[in-house]
Amino acid sequence: MESEKLSGDVESQHPPHAHLINDVVQTFSWKQLNVVVKDRKTKKPLSILENSNGIVHAGEMISIMGPSGSGKTTLLNALAHRVATAGAKTVGEILINHQTPSLQKLQDVSTYVEQEDALIGSLTVHETVDFAARMALSSSLGKNERLLRVDDLISSFGMQGQRDTIVGTPIKKGLSGGQKKRLGVASRLVTEPKIVFLDEPTSGLDSSLSFEIISYLKTIARTNNLLVIASIHQPSTTTFNLFDKLCLLSRGQTCYFGDLAEARPYFSNIGLEMPEATNPAEFYLDLINTDLAREGDETYQRLQRIIQAWKDSPQWKVLERQLKREHAAGHGDAMVTDLASIKTERPSSWATSVVLLNRGWIKAYRDFVAYGIRLVMYLGLAILMGTVFLRLKTTQSHIQPFINAIFFGGAFMSFMAVAYVPAYLEDRATFAKERANGLVGPLAFIVSNFLIGLPFLFLITVTFSVVTYWLSNFRPSGTGFWMWVLWLFLDLVAAESLVVLVSSVFPIFVVALAVTAFANGLWMCVDGFLVPMNILNPFWKYVFHYIDYQAYVFQGMMVNEFKDRTYSCESTGNGSYYCSYQSNLNSEGKIDGAAVLSTYNIALxxxxxxxxxxxxxxxxxxxLGYIAIRIRKD
Incomplete structure (x- = not known):
């Protein structure tokens, strides 16, 4: 009765969403679902989910509960046709409307909300939901209808007051934790799923916010006949009572599956009476929690008794009969919708790329962390370099400082591109979650990421060059300046592309940072400046020098500076000169810049x-970055 009262209160508080009505998925069931991994010590098969069975109907919410390591997320991932865990093998039957769905069909009718949803902090609430809609819904829907759907959904989740509030970045506060959770769910529901998988939607929230999140879900599920499957950890009594069904797991085995209201009498019947004024969720979890148990002790034996009691229970036999009917019905049941008749139109890869470009552009210019900090960083480097190599003269004693400045400018511009690692990893995390829901492909992500970066990298290059080029007194001509800009721009684009490749292969911040820094150090060593090409070890020369983009940047900038410039020799008195570089202008007390290039074996x-x-x-x-993210599924 308490659960019914709470549900009624929730529905009266929040208006129904008019655009999510669906009745195409009536049932979702699974039978004999097993997940097996290889034990790290024994190398033998280890079952982490054993013979899981269940059925959920449209309009119902089921809570998957259990202690840490019980298999909650493993079951949820297996049901969503995701990789249950690294190296896992999943076997068993999963049916929608008595029919076996393909991965594509399941993605078409469902959505998965991760425990930590990858929201983009610089977007507003409305933009977040709208971009999700644009990536998932066909363009035939029409802009006005799409925007109406977005606004209605935001209103249904009680966030109309935060419509134009940003999610929040490290340097600018935005939504609260509970609001972010609501927004994460709303941005997934805009795609009109029929099945919603949620991985611990209340993690990190207090009891009040947890109740708020689940109550909104309850309203949406009941109003729109959705089927909601959620893993949840230690909810409050009020939050727990919002669910319709309960699945209890411990060590990968089922301890109970059925209606929430029947759980208490079930455990009473097997001799485990719940005390009055007890949180039922905590009571059930305490019964099956064996974190501190040892094999053979009382706690362990109690768990074994609970597992065996479930296998022998009338409730399990009823569930077994339901599953037999479900799996025997097949396509011939006229009462359910044929999965083949469910058509979901998605935007084309081209349209998705345009949406990603639009979203990426907003993120890039709003989020100071993405490019703003890098712009300030490079400007600081430019002032440092320009004042250290200040007003170099066209004398032979300044030739080496000119060369040093060219190397420093190109090499350190490239090296400092490691600052892009955190911004790319954030984008990649967003992509991984959207890809898992079938919204974005690797090609669209890589292309949009590349195109978005170009104008910002060009701005960084010009800003750096305007300060450095003229302060250091490089070749004073418009042509010389823009050639310098070209080489540095190519340098930065290549360096950022290296960051994308490394971070795609190693999507861990510290590892990506270390590998990228090492690669840039390697390119510095073999680019032809620190060790001239005529004495560079053949291994480093032939294996790495010719694929070193910094080498070509160094050579190009050297030609730009020295090809059309002359430098004065040191006078020794009596009209004679000492010239450190041999050229046909030595007799005039000058050095042809081409002689400097010849010393470094640089062609003109x-x-x-x-x-x-x-x-x-x-x-x-x-x-290679595209191949890396296409192969990796995380």
């Missing part, structure tokens, strides 16, 4: 080839 007429090679390296990095 290969700039076009070098540009092409760098572009090829950039494309190669991006293609």
């Amino acid at each position: 007429d290969q700039m076009g080839s070098w540009v092409g090679i760098i572009i090829g390296i950039i494309v190669g990095y991006r293609v």
Whole structure:
């Protein structure tokens, strides 16, 4: 009765959502679901989910509960056709409306809300839900209808007051924890799913906020006939009573499955009476929690008794008969919707790329962490470099400082691209979750990520160059300046592409940072400045130098500076000169800049080839990055 009262109160508080009505999924069931991994010590098969069975009907909410390590998330992932855990093998039957769904069909009719949903902090509430709609709904829907659906859903989750509030970034506060949870669910429901999987939607929230989240879900589920399957950990009594069904797991085995209201009398019948004024969720979890138990002790024996009692119970036999009917019905049941008749239109890859570009552009210019900090960082580097290599002269004693400045500018611009690692990993995390829900593909993500970065990298390059080029007194011409900009721009694009590749292969912040820094250190060593090419070890020369984009940048910037410039020799008196570089201008007391290039074995007429090679390296990095995220499913 308490549960019914709470449900009624919730429905009276929140208006129903008019655009999610669906009755195409009547039942969702699973039978003999097993997940097996290889034991790390014995290398033998280890069952982490054993013979799980269940059935849920449209409009119902089921809570999957159990102590840590009981298999809650494993079961949820297995039901959603996701990788249950690393290296796991999943077997068993999963049916929707008596029919076996493909992965694509399940993605079409369901959505999965992760425990930590990847919301983009610089977007507003409305933009977050709207972008989710644009990535999932066909363009034939129409802009006005889409926006109406978005606004209605925001209103249904009680967030109309925060419509234009940003989610929140590390340097700008936005939504509260509970509001973020609601927004995460709302952004998934805009796709009109029929089945909703939720992994611990109340984690990190107090009892009041937890009740708020589940009550909103209850309203949406009942009003729109959705089927909700949620793993949840230690809810309050009021939150727990909002669910319709309960699945209790311990050590991967089922301890109870059935109506929530029947759980208490069931455990009473097997001699486990719940005391009055007790939180039922805590009572059930305490019964099956064996974290501190040892094999053979009282707690362990109690768990074994509970598991065996469930296998022998009338409730299990009723569930077994239900599943037999469910699995025997098949396509011939006229009372259920044929899965083949459910058609879900999704935007094309091109349309998805445009949406990602739009969203990425907003994130890039709003989020100071993404490019703003890098712009300030590079500006600081420019002031440092410009004042250290200040007003170099066209004398032979300043030739080496010019060369040092060229190396420093190109190498450290590239090296400091490691600052892009956290921003890319955030984007990649968002992509991984959207991809798992069948919304975004690797190609659209890689293309949009590349295109969004170009204008910001060009802005960074020009800002750096305006300060450094003229302070250091490089070749004073418009052509020289823009060639310098070109080489540094290609340098930054290649460096950022390297970050994308490394972070796609190693999507862990510290690892990606270390590998990218090491790679940049390697490129510095073999680019031809620290060790001239004529004495560089053949291994490093032939294995790494020719794929080192910094080498071509260094050579291009050297040609840009020295090809058309002359430098004065040191006078020794009596009209004679000492020239440190031999050229045909030595007799005039000058050094032809081409002589400097000759010392470094740099050709004068290969700039076009070098540009092409760098572009090829950039494309190669991006293609390898695409392959990496296509292969990885996390």
